[in-house]
Each structure stands twice: as C-alpha cells, then as structure tokens.
Amino acid sequence: xxxxxxPERAATSALPAPRARSTYRWSAWGFTxxxxxxxxxxxxxxxxxxxxxxxxxxNGLGAPEWLGLANYEQxxxxxxxxxxxxxxxxxxxxxxxxxxxLGLLIAVLTYDMRFGSWFRLPFLxxxxxxxxxxGIIWSFVLQTDGALSQALSxxxxxxxxxxxxxxxxxxxxxxxxxxxxxxxxxxxxLFVIGLQSIPKEPVExxxxxxxxxxxxxxSILWPMLRPLTTVVIxxxxxxxxxxxxxxxxxxxGGPGRSSETLAVTMYRETFVRTEYGLGAAISVFLTVVTLxxxxxxxxxxxxxxxxx
Amino acid sequence: MTRFVRxxxxxxxxxxxxxPIYLIVVNASRLPxxxxxxxxxxxxxxxxxxxNMTDAWERADLSASAxxxxxxxxxxxxxxxxxxxxVGFAIVALRLxxxxxxxxxxxxxxIFPLQMILMPLFVGxxxxxxxxxxLGLILVYTVIAVPFSAFVMRNFFSGIARxxxxxxxxxxxxxxxxxxxxxxxxxxxxxxxxxILQATFIWNDLLLGLxxxxxxxxxxxxxxxxxxxSTYGGSxxxxxxAGGLLVSLPTVVLFLATQRIFSRGLALGQF
Numbered sequence: 001x002x003x004x005x006x007p008e009r010a011a012t013s014a015l016p017a018p019r020a021r022s023t024y025r026w027s028a029w030g031f032t033x034x035x036x037x038x039x040x041x042x043x044x045x046x047x048x049x050x051x052x053x054x055x056x057x058x059n060g061l062g063a064p065e066w067l068g069l070a071n072y073e074q075x076x077x078x079x080x081x082x083x084x085x086x087x088x089x090x091x092x093x094x095x096x097x098x099x100x101x102l103g104l105l106i107a108v109l110t111y112d113m114r115f116g117s118w119f120r121l122p123f124l125x126x127x128x129x130x131x132x133x134x135g136i137i138w139s140f141v142l143q144t145d146g147a148l149s150q151a152l153s154x155x156x157x158x159x160x161x162x163x164x165x166x167x168x169x170x171x172x173x174x175x176x177x178x179x180x181x182x183x184x185x186x187x188x189x190l191f192v193i194g195l196q197s198i199p200k201e202p203v204e205x206x207x208x209x210x211x212x213x214x215x216x217x218x219s220i221l222w223p224m225l226r227p228l229t230t231v232v233i234x235x236x237x238x239x240x241x242x243x244x245x246x247x248x249x250x251x252x253g254g255p256g257r258s259s260e261t262l263a264v265t266m267y268r269e270t271f272v273r274t275e276y277g278l279g280a281a282i283s284v285f286l287t288v289v290t291l292x293x294x295x296x297x298x299x300x301x302x303x304x305x306x307x308x
Numbered sequence: 309m310t311r312f313v314r315x316x317x318x319x320x321x322x323x324x325x326x327x328p329i330y331l332i333v334v335n336a337s338r339l340p341x342x343x344x345x346x347x348x349x350x351x352x353x354x355x356x357x358x359x360n361m362t363d364a365w366e367r368a369d370l371s372a373s374a375x376x377x378x379x380x381x382x383x384x385x386x387x388x389x390x391x392x393x394x395v396g397f398a399i400v401a402l403r404l405x406x407x408x409x410x411x412x413x414x415x416x417x418x419i420f421p422l423q424m425i426l427m428p429l430f431v432g433x434x435x436x437x438x439x440x441x442x443l444g445l446i447l448v449y450t451v452i453a454v455p456f457s458a459f460v461m462r463n464f465f466s467g468i469a470r471x472x473x474x475x476x477x478x479x480x481x482x483x484x485x486x487x488x489x490x491x492x493x494x495x496x497x498x499x500x501x502x503x504i505l506q507a508t509f510i511w512n513d514l515l516l517g518l519x520x521x522x523x524x525x526x527x528x529x530x531x532x533x534x535x536x537x538s539t540y541g542g543s544x545x546x547x548x549x550a551g552g553l554l555v556s557l558p559t560v561v562l563f564l565a566t567q568r569i570f571s572r573g574l575a576l577g578q579f
Contacts, residue, residue, distance in 0.1 A: 024402045024403065024483065025404075025405065027398075027402060027483040027484075028398040028399075028402035028403070028404040028405075029398075029404070030398075031394040031395065031397055031398035031402065031404075031483075031487070032394070032395050032398040032399070032404055032410055034391050034394060035391045035392060035394060035395035035414050035454055035458055036395070036410060036413065036414060038391065038447075038450070038451050038454060039413070039414050039417045039451060039454055039455065040413075042425070042429070042447065042448065042451040043417040043420070043425060043451060043452075044417070045428070046424060046425035046427075046428035046429055046432070047420055047424050047425065049428040050424045050425070050427060050428055051424075053427070060431060106318070106321075109314055109317070109318055110318065113314065113315075119315070119318045119319070119322060121322075122322035122323070122325040122326050123322065123325055124563070124567070125325075125326075125329065125560060125563075125564075126325070126328075126329075127563070128508065128556075128559045128560040128562070128563035128564070129512075129556045129559070129560060130511070130512030130514070130530055130555070130556060130559065131512065131514060131530075132512070132514050132530040132533050132534055132552075133533070133552040133553075133555065133556045136533070136537055136548060136549065136552040137328050137329075137331075137332050137549075137552065138328065139537075140331065140332070140335070140545065140549060141328055141331060143345065145345065146345060146348065147331050147348045147349065150346075150348065150349065151349070181325065181328065189571055193571060241421070242421050242422070242423070244514070244515055245514045245515070245530075248514065248534070249514075249534055249537065263421070263423060266423050266426075267423075267426075267515075267519075270426065270427050271427075271430070271519065276427055279427060280427065282423070283421065283423040283424045283426075283427075284424070286421050286423055286424075287420050287421055287423075287424055290419070290420070290421055291419065294419055298419065
C-alpha cells in the first residue's frame with residue numbers, strides 16, 4: 001500500500017489553505033459516506049458473519065453452536081468435499097493451461113496482422129454469452145450420442161462412445177473445455193492490448209537481426225509480456241476458483257457429487273442441506289486461496305497508476 | 309507459404325469456435341416435434357426459430373424476468389457508478405483525510421468471493437423483508453459494482469488536472485456542482501465503460517438471483533433459464549436452446565456494438 005505514488009500537487013494550490021481544508025473535509029465525508037456505508041453493511045458485515053459461522057454448527061434456526069475447527073476438519077476428510085477440492089484444483093490448472101494458453105496464441109498470431117480483429121471475433125462472441133447459456137449450449141453438444149459423439153464417429157476418431165457428462169473425471173475435463181470456449185477470447189483481447197503497447201524498436205531491431213516466429217516470441221515478446229501474463233493468470237485463477245454457473249447448469253455437480261467444485265459444494269451445503277457452518281467454512285477457505293492468488297496482481301493494481 | 313498458414317489456421321480455429329453456435333441456431337430452428345437427436349447437424353433456419361423463442365418466453369414466464377433483469381442491469385450499475393465516482397471524487401479532488409485507507413476499504417469489497425456474502429444476505433434479507441423483492445436485488449447488484457467503479461473512477465480522476473478544480477472554486481462553484489457539472493461530464497467515457505461491463509455482468513448473473521429471489525416476477529433471467537432447462541431439457545430441447553439464444557442476444561449485441569469501449573473498460577480497471 002505504501003507503494004502508491006502520491007504526486008505533490010499541494011504546492012501549487014491557490015487556495016487559502018486552512019479554511020478550505022475544513023470546508024472540504026465535511027463535503028468529502030458526504031461524498032464518501034454512501035459508498036463506505038453500503039459496502040460496510042452489505043459486504044463487510046456478511047464477511048464477518050460468515051467467518052464467525054464457519055466455526056459453528058447452524059441451520060438458520062436457534063443459535064449457532066460453537067464447534068471450533070470441526071467444519072474445517074470435515075472439509076479435508078469428507079469424501080465428497082475431497083472430490084470437490086480435487087475438482088477445483090483441476091479447474092485452476094485447466095484454466096491456466098487452456099484459455100490462457102490459447103488466448104496468448106491467438107493474440108500473438110493476430111495482433112500485428114491485417115484484419116486481426118476480424119480473426120479474433122469468433123473467439124470473442126462466447127465471452128458475451130452468460131455462463132448459463134454456455135452451459136446449456138455445451139450440455140446439448142455433449143449429450144451422450146449427441147453432436148460431438150456423432151462428429152467424432154463421422155470423422156473416424158475415437159471417443160464417440162464417451163459418456164461425456166456422466167463419467168468422472170471426464171465430466172470435469174469437458175466442462176473446463178466449455179469454460180475455455182467462453183474465456184479464451186477475452187484473454188486474447190487482454191494480451192493484444194499488452195502486445196500493442198510493447199515499444200516497436202526492440203521488436204524491429206530483433207527482426208533486423210533475423211529473429212522471427214518462435215524465436216522472436218521467446219526472446220522479446222514473452223519477457224515484455226510477463227507483467228501482463230501475471231495479471232491474466234491471477235484473474236483466471238480467481239475466476240476458476242469461483243466456478244459455479246457452468247457446473248450448476250451442466251451437471252449440478254453430479255452424477256452423485258462427482259463433478260462439484262467448491263463453489264457448488266458451498267451452495268449445496270448451505271442452501272440444499274442447510275449446513276450453514278460447513279458452507280461458511282468452504283467460503284472462508286475459498287477466500288483465503290483467492291487472496292493468496294490475487295496478491296500478485298493486486299500489488300500491481302494498487303501500486304501504480306498506468307496511463308490508458 | 310507461411311503467409312497463408314497463419315490466416316488458414318486462425319480461420320479454421322475460428323470455425324471450430326463458431327460450431328457450437330451453429331448447432332444451437334439450427335436446433336433452435338426446428339419445431340420440437342421435428343427434432344431428433346440423430347440429425348442435430350442438419351442445417352435449418354426459419355420462422356420456427358421465432359416460434360420456439362415465443363414458446364420459451366411463455367413457458368418460462370420470461371417477460372416478467374426480462375423486465376426485472378433489465379431494471380437490475382440498468383439501475384444497479386447506474387447507482388454504483390455514481391456512488392463509486394463520488395468516492396473517487398472525495399479522495400482525489402477533495403483530498404479526503406486518510407483517503408487511501410477508505411479507498412482500500414471500498415475496493416477490498418471486490419476481492420472476496422461472492423460465496424462469503426450469500427448466506428448472510430439470504431438470512432438478513434429474509435428477516436428484513438428484502439428477500440424476493442426487486443429492491444433487494446437492486447441493492448445487492450449495486451453494492452457488488454461499487455468497488456470496481458470506485459477503483460476506476462479514482463484512477464480516472466487522478467488524471468484530471470488540479471487547476472480544473474481550483475478554477476471552479478475560484479468561480480464560486482460548490483463541491484456538488486463541481487462534481488456534477490465538471491468532473492462527471494469530463495469522465496463520461498469511463499462512466500460508460502464501467503456501466504457496460506457491470507450491466508453485462510448483472511444481466512448474466514445466476515448465483516445472486518438464485519439465492520435471493522424466488523417468484524417469476526422478481527427472479528432474473530438466468531435462474532429462470534436454468535429452471536426452463538431442468539424442466540424441459542429432455543422433452544423440448546429446441547425450446548430450451550431458443551430460450552438460451554434469446555436471453556444471450558442483448559449482451560452479445562451490446563458487446564459487439566461497444567467492443568472498443570468494452571476493452572477500454574477492461575484496460576481502465578487493469579482488467
């Protein structure tokens with residue numbers, strides 16, 4: 001936080017300082033109060049309450065019963081919750097590899113190309129579609145003996161007899177694919193913004209020296225994109241930790257509880273099984289992991305103000 | 309040779325990307341009676357698509373949901389952008405004491421996953437009578453958009469020269485007038501960018517709507533669509549697909565029409 005730049009501007013002030021300061025203090029409070037109040041009441045108060053409840057057993061009736069760490073112990077011993085933890089880990093890894101990788105590939109191939117934005121368009125359309133609609137589209141494509149299976153058998157490729165959404169862990173993999181279909185385009189867009197802001201000179205110099213293709217990418221573009229890559233990966237991790245919509249629509253976490261992610265498990269424990277305490281513990285765990293994953297890019301967000 | 313490889317590869321990958329959309333459009337264009345899981349790849353397009361959309365609209369009672377969702381997606385970001393801009397204005401222009409602390413406090417609201425607020429809001433809303441009301445949903449959609457707005461607007465206002473503020477003070481303008489008549493109009497582009505990003509997010513939200521509403525006139529579109537899918541997913545696939553297509557159209561059109569502003573919004577928030 002101390003990294004924030006605070007430009008010295010007060011020196012040029014033309015105002016009679018003392019009087020102005022007290023006048024503005026009150027009106028500054030007036031402008032800040034609505035934002036602070038609404039965030040405090042509707043976000044921070046619930047945060048605190050959820051954190052407290054994660055140490056209790058509570059079903060919405062009567063008073064919460066103090067349990068200490070029991071909910072957290074259950075999280076790491078109950079088979080359904082362990083599956084959910086494993087699936088969430090798969091989501092995080094899969095999301096870093098597929099949509100970030102594909103997004104980078106599309107960006108590098110199109111950023112300096114004629115009609116590049118037209119070539120990117122097909123990848124961007126899914127981004128504007130909701131997670132629910134993406135789920136509906138892909139549950140249709142991935143029906144057993146559905147569109148994908150028919151295409152595979154038509155092309156003579158293996159896998160046409162897969163039960164895409166019914167077998168674990170295959171269902172988690174294909175849902176990661178569906179999420180990648182949605183997210184790759186926006187990652188490409190972010191990388192394009194980054195690539196277009198790279199200074200031309202070093203790239204031209206490397207080209208003159210005969211570097212091109214993979215070599216140019218590895219020695220010039222990739223190192224210069226590093227800060228942006230950190231942000232994109234950080235955001236992808238955070239988004240994948242919260243995966244809910246696609247899973248809820250495509251499998252509801254099933255069959256059994258085989259394809260649940262932590263966000264789905266939290267919802268089920270809280271609102272289906274009214275285990276508020278356990279649901280709260282899952283939320284707190286998600287928050288801690290999210291915070292750790294966000295630190296890298298938050299430091300960046302809070303430390304410098306970049307020109308846009 | 310390599311000049312053709314790149315466009316060919318990208319074009320092919322783009323076609324693969326559009327395939328699911330093709331499948332949705334053709335299968336939403338068949339009447340449920342003509343639909344067969346054996347012929348999903350066969351081309352189709354025509355008035356039956358409209359018929360299926362109308363059908364989905366009526367069966368899932370989407371008209372009430374669509375109206376509610378439109379209200380949420382307009383009012384939520386609109387109020388949030390103003391509240392966020394006010395916070396940014398107080399910190400940057402009025403030099404709120406300990407401004408950075410208050411900024412981090414407001415911005416911090418965006419770091420935690422929504423899961424942290426779901427259950428307390430559910431219980432709190434039930435006790436205060438906000439559960440399953442449009443007011444309750446407008447409130448929650450506003451608050452989740454406030455941190456991002458405050459973040460972007462603080463950054464944006466830092467770029468406005470100090471003498472703009474001082475000149476207005478010399479002219480005798482009140483702080484409210486400076487905010488409303490000078491700072492807000494100067495930052496119209498940023499306000500629009502935040503508004504579009506947040507409106508899209510709210511339009512597409514499932515989790516908050518699912519948790520905090522129930523009846524078809526309050527419930528947003530996405531929970532209504534999941535209900536349609538779980539009820540008719542087996543028997544009337546084309547209807548469900550048409551419904552999915554229908555509710556996606558507004559955000560896709562908005563996104564394509566404002567792509568430039570959209571990516572500017574992403575860059576403003578540093579994503």
